[in-house]
Amino acid sequence: MAIKILGMGCPNCNKLEKNVREAVKEAGIDVTIEKVEDLKEIMKYGVMKTPALVVNEEVKAVGKVLKVNEIKKYL
Amino acid sequence: MFIWLDRLMQLLVEKIFGISMDTRLGSSVHFFFYDTIKIIILLGIMIFAISYIRSYFPPERTKKILEKVHGVKGNILGSLLGIVTPFCSCSSIPIFIGFVEAGVPLGVTFSFLITSPIVNEAAFAILLASFGWKIAVIYVATGVIVGIVGGIIIGSLHMEKEVEEYVYQMQMGETEIQELSPKERAQFAWDNVKQIVGRIWIYLLIGIGIGALIHGWAPASVLAKYAGPHNPFAVLVAVVLGIPLYSNALGTIPIAEALINKGVGIGTALAFMMAVTALSLPEMILLRKVIKPKLIGVFVAITGVAIILVGYMFNAIAHLII
Numbered sequence: 198m199a200i201k202i203l204g205m206g207c208p209n210c211n212k213l214e215k216n217v218r219e220a221v222k223e224a225g226i227d228v229t230i231e232k233v234e235d236l237k238e239i240m241k242y243g244v245m246k247t248p249a250l251v252v253n254e255e256v257k258a259v260g261k262v263l264k265v266n267e268i269k270k271y272l
Numbered sequence: 273m274f275i276w277l278d279r280l281m282q283l284l285v286e287k288i289f290g291i292s293m294d295t296r297l298g299s300s301v302h303f304f305f306y307d308t309i310k311i312i313i314l315l316g317i318m319i320f321a322i323s324y325i326r327s328y329f330p331p332e333r334t335k336k337i338l339e340k341v342h343g344v345k346g347n348i349l350g351s352l353l354g355i356v357t358p359f360c361s362c363s364s365i366p367i368f369i370g371f372v373e374a375g376v377p378l379g380v381t382f383s384f385l386i387t388s389p390i391v392n393e394a395a396f397a398i399l400l401a402s403f404g405w406k407i408a409v410i411y412v413a414t415g416v417i418v419g420i421v422g423g424i425i426i427g428s429l430h431m432e433k434e435v436e437e438y439v440y441q442m443q444m445g446e447t448e449i450q451e452l453s454p455k456e457r458a459q460f461a462w463d464n465v466k467q468i469v470g471r472i473w474i475y476l477l478i479g480i481g482i483g484a485l486i487h488g489w490a491p492a493s494v495l496a497k498y499a500g501p502h503n504p505f506a507v508l509v510a511v512v513l514g515i516p517l518y519s520n521a522l523g524t525i526p527i528a529e530a531l532i533n534k535g536v537g538i539g540t541a542l543a544f545m546m547a548v549t550a551l552s553l554p555e556m557i558l559l560r561k562v563i564k565p566k567l568i569g570v571f572v573a574i575t576g577v578a579i580i581l582v583g584y585m586f587n588a589i590a591h592l593i594i
Contacts, residue, residue, distance in 0.1 A: 205365070236365065236561075237438075243445035245331040245370045246363045259330070259450075260363065261463065 198228045198272070203239045204248035212262045213248040220268035228272065274310050281306040300488030307480045307526050311401045312469070318397035319468050322356075323461035327452055329356045331367050338376045338384070344424060346380040351419035354387030355412070364555065368562050372435065373444045379427015386575055387419030390550045394468050395525075398476075399545075402529035403538070410586075411542060418546070418578040425574050426567075434567035476526065483530035506540045507583035511576055514547025538590045543583025550575055 200217055204210025214232055221228045233239055233251075242251060246260025252271045281302050285291050291298040334357045341349050364385065371381040391412050399408040452460065528541035556568055563571075 236369070237442060240366065240369055240373075240442050241445045243332070245335070245366045247366060261460070 198226070199231065199253055200228055201231045201233050201251040202248055203233045203242060203244055203251060205234055205236060205239070207247060209262050210248040213250065216263060216265050217250070217268055220265045220272065223265065224269055224272045226272060274306075277310055278306060281309070296488040300484040303487040303530070304480055304484040307401070307483065307529070308477065311398055311476060311480070311526070314401045315394065315397045315469055316465055318400065319393045319465045320461045322393035322396070323464035324457055326356050326464075327457040327460045329353065330450075331357055331363070331370065334384070335370050335374050335376065338371065338380055339374050341380075342377070344420075346377060347383040347420045347423040347427070350376075350380040350383035350423060351387040351416045354384045354419055355391045355416065357384070357388065364558055365561055368559070369439050369442050370444060372439050373442050377427055378432055378435070379423045379425075381423075382426045382571065383419045383423025386422045386550060386571075387416055389552075389555070390415035390418065390546050392549065394472060395545060395549060398525040402525055403532075407538070407542075411545075414542075414582050414585075415546065418550075418575065418582060422571075422574045422578055426570060429570065431567050431570065434564045434570075436562050436564065439562050480526040483526035486527065486530040486534065503537075506537060507543050507580055507587065510540045510544035510583065511547040511551075511580050514544045515551045515572075515576075516553050537583075537587040539583040539586025539588070542586050543579050546579045546582065547576070550579065 200221070202210060202214045202217060204213070210232075214230075217230060221230065239247065239249070242249065242256050244256060244259055248262065249256055249260070250258040250263060250268070250271070257271050258267075282293055284305060285298050285302045286293055289298075289301065291301060293299060293302060334353045337353065338346060338350055368381060368385065371384070372378070396408055396412060399411050525541075525545060528536070528544065532538055532541055551572055556572065559568055559571075
């Protein structure tokens with residue numbers, strides 16, 4: 198499983214990353230987490246609000262900081 | 273609407289604190305508690321209601337709507353959608369690129385970008401709390417007009433070359449627009465209330481505190497002389513002062529309320545608020561990533577002049593609306 202966090206380094210993007218890491222740790226599964234900060238890459242996903250959460254190349258959430266238990270649903 | 277609160281706070285000041293309302297201290301303390309509670313109530317209600325409506329207009333949908341209209345109609349629609357589309361400065365770059373990539377004209381994109389920060393729910397709620405619904409509604413209407421006119425002028429200057437080349441080469445993917453259930457919309461709205469109030473409460477309290485001091489102590493005659501509606505430079509100075517401040521400076525509105533009670537022009541206060549929200553330094557630094565300095569200069573100049581005109585207009589007609 199591969200998770201990407203899209204965002205150009207705004208405070209909310211960092212919060213989302215932190216929540217994702219925590220959710221993955223709690224779930225105890227093997228996931229690669231990547232932070233995408235390059236604007237061109239972000240735009241490829243058609244995302245206009247950051248942060249966004251991409252799970253296995255599919256955009257799951259846009260423009261909001263998901264909570265840890267919300268992220269777990271996608272794992 | 274808030275007479276009950278006014279009375280309640282008078283009781284608090286006189287019976288519980290034991291300070292007479294006729295003293296400066298009593299009047300300041302009353303202003304502080306009354307304003308704080310009133311603004312918190314209105315902020316909560318307004319942000320929730322407007323965010324709920326906003327959940328129907330994610331930027332992806334706004335883009336799809338704007339792709340189809342042209343000319344002045346596009347500017348009007350762009351400016352109106354600026355009210356309802358959720359917007360924070362961290363999204364202005366992706367939104368700008370998304371619009372340009374979709375073929376939305378530059379002028380229409382700017383109509384959206386100008387109105388979006390000026391007309392926001394927090395500003396509306398605080399204006400409502402401080403000055404009543406008439407001023408709040410007029411503020412929204414003039415914000416929309418500033419966006420329309422600013423966008424039309426920028427569009428007519430044909431400055432497409434002043435956008436960084438890479439923006440035109442961007443390939444934007446398609447995402448599905450998620451349909452939300454009423455429960456999810458309510459959740460979105462409630463999250464927004466928490467986020468916005470969490471971001472601005474401290475500034476509000478500071479603002480209300482300073483407002484309370486002015487309310488009790490500032491000499492009205494001096495303020496009216498220097499910042500009153502008849503000083504032609506007051507609006508200009510207010511706008512220039514507003515540029516380096518960011519939207520957290522919404523806390524300045526209670527200060528403005530106290531100042532207006534002391535004779536400062538209402539147009540001066542509104543112009544200051546618009547300048548704080550529409551012309552922020554952090555926003556310009558972000559926009560520099562996608563547009564060249566010349567266009568940023570044009571954007572600041574046009575928006576700034578429009579806001580100054582709004583300020584003078586309000587000062588001139590203030591006696592009709594208050």
